[in-house]
Amino acid sequence: MARVKLTAGRIADFGCGEGRTQTFLWCDEVHGLGVRATAGSKRKRYIFQTKVNGRSMRLTIGEVSIWSIDKAQVEARRLQVLIDNGNDPRQMKADKKAAEDEARLAKETAAVSLMMQKTRESVTLGVAWSEYIAARAxxxxxxxxxxxxxAMHAGGEKRSRSPKLTEPGALASLATVRLIDLSPELLTEWAKREATKRPTVARLALRLLRAFLFWCSRHKTHKTIVTGNVAQSRDARESLGKSTVKNDVLQREQLPAWFAAVKQIKNPVINAYLQALLLTGARRNELASIRWDDVNFQWNSLTIKDKVDGLRVIPLTPYAANLLAALPRRSEWVFSSLTAGSGRLTDPSIAHRKACTVAGLDVTLHGLRRSFASLCEWIEMPSGIAAQIQGHAPQGVREQNYIRRPLDLLRKWHVKIEAWILEQAEIDFVPAQPGLQVVRNT
Incomplete structure (x- = not known):
């Protein structure tokens, strides 16, 4: 290849020969440096050509309009030095680009990670609580x-039957607190405030919060924030105090007054519900949520959704069957309601408290369940049978693994306790015939 001294004039006059796709003008001062002109283009570039590991290599240095001859010669010498030292400029360029790309990616990743961390740290208890409910409901x-x-209700809404607005939930004051800011000290202050107003509700809220924070510690996003369970704070628990065992129960001699007061309730659904609650010993919401499909008048059985076993079947005793048969069938619910949004009875507590006031008694709805268990002692009902009727978990190895009582055996004792309660309440009741019952005196 002919070599010439590169000058501005020569480079300017240099062009691609006719009939060729490209032509080179080689420098006589720096080996491998040249100028390349291509057909159909006025652009000319400095190039460097040599051999690396026995194979030809050609690199583009840059446009002649940008690079001076001196700078192109310096760059060519630099490339030659690299090659002489056993380096491949192409690989070095690729490595540099890869390093730059990696650095840029790391920077972008760090920026995204920082943004995500800030987003995670900005999550409030109220927002995460909604996620928790949606996931676990x-x-x-x-x-x-x-x-x-x-627990997280903001309050301030209109009540359907009262001019007063609804109260905020026990955890509503913490709704805007960021998860990352939850601390034992903050929770203790919350507990002290709630203890002066509603300690029982606050104790339940604290238990719910503790379960929620355990869920957060396993959540793919929140686990980086919630690393400990502040709801296990001993100070918070002590501030709320311990729940006391309630002893409200109907005594045998109080049954006439209680039944007389309840029977005066004008709402037939609440009237029947309260009597059935005592006579079945069921939990208040278990009984309120039974449907007509759960009642079998032919075989005198009642299917109840049980929080322990899912479902349990108990006898439908004669007087209880008479109460249910007299109720209006205006929906799927046995204890239906025309005003409740759910269509069924939701809060009979007000009517029951009024009836107890009339009777001079102080018994809660759960106290009726406690009353059933206590009154069963009068007829010496086996404790396992009473527990099975009420839906208590079996106690002991024998109850859990060996005893399987048929419905007829439960009915024998359930009918007996119902008859005894009615007798003590001075209610004269005689079933007319199987499947139909009649109340003689009310």
């Missing part, structure tokens, strides 16, 4: 789901 009972909604 399919595994909860209706009552448990309601407790979570109420």
């Amino acid at each position: 399919p595994f909860w009972s209706q009552l448990h789901h309601r407790d979570h909604i109420r």
Whole structure:
């Protein structure tokens, strides 16, 4: 290849020969440096050509309009030095680009990670609580789901039957607190405030919060923030105090007054519900949520959704069957309601408290369940039978693994306790015939 001294004039006059795709003008001062002109283009470039590991290599240095001859010669010498030292400029260029790309990617990743961390740290208890409810609601009972909604309810809404607005839930004051800011000290202050107003509700809210924070510690996003469970704070628990065992129960001699007062309730659904609650010993929401499909008047059985076993079947005793048969069938619910949004009875507590006031008694709805268990002692009902009727978990190896009582055996004792309670309440009741019952005196 002919070599010439590169000058501005020669480079300017240099062009691609006719009939060629490209032509080179080689420098006589720096080996491998040249100028390349291509057909159909006015652009000319400095190039460097040599051999690396026995194979030809050609690199483009840059446009002649940008690079001076001196700078192109310096760059060519630099490339030659690299090659002489055993380096491949192409690989070095690729490595440099890869390093730059990696550095840029790392910078972008760090920026995204920082943004995501800030986003995670900005999550409030209220927002995460809504996520928690949505994720866990399919595994909860209706009552448990309601407790979570109420705990975080903002309050301030109109009541359907009262001019007063609804009160905020026990955890509502913490709704705007970021998860990252939750601390034992903050929770203790919350507990001290709530203890002066509603310690029982606050104790439930604290238990719900503790379960929620355990869920957060396993959540793909929140686990980087919630690394400990502040709801296990001993100070918070002590501030709320311990729940006391309630002893409200109907005594044998109080049954006439209680039944007389309850029977005066004008709402037939509430009237029947309260009597059935005592006579079945069921939990208040278990009984309120039974449907007509759960009642079998032919075989005198009642299917109840049980929080322990899912479902339990108990006898439908004669007087209880008479109460249910007299109720209006205006929906799927046995204890229906025309005003409740759910279509069924939701809060009979007000009517029951009024009836107890009339009777001079102080018994809660759960106290009726406690009353059933206590009154069973009068007829010496086996404790395992009473527990099975009420839906208590079997106690002991024998109850859990060996005893399987048929419905008829439960009915024998359940009918007996119902008859005894009615006798003590001075209610003269005689079943007319199987499947139909009549109340003689009310």
